[in-house]
Amino acid sequence: MELESYTFTYLDEFGDTNSATCRPNEYHSLMELLFDKYLQEWGDCKGRAWCGTCHIQILEGSLSSKMQKEEKQTLSHLDEACPQSRLACQIPINAELHNLVFKIITDNDFG
């Protein structure tokens, strides 16, 4: 049975824990959802995997979607990139987001 909404947790740039909810197919990507509802300061390239402003690190849970070349390339230029890094604009809204925990990585990362 498909869930009617997905709830996930993210740590923001101040280290605060936030809970967010979305419906299946409500947005094209995790970046669009967070930009629209919670964060205004990212998504500079509008989801093309070029700018790296939507950098997140997965803390709990996992995503099965494979990284495309552009995402790997952009992450390789980010100082704080690690094996758990992803670009939120390349992550679709689906059931894998449910119970996922991730951290927003910014230039002002206090975490």
Ligand code: FES
């Ligand atoms: S919005 Fe630019 S890399 Fe994701």
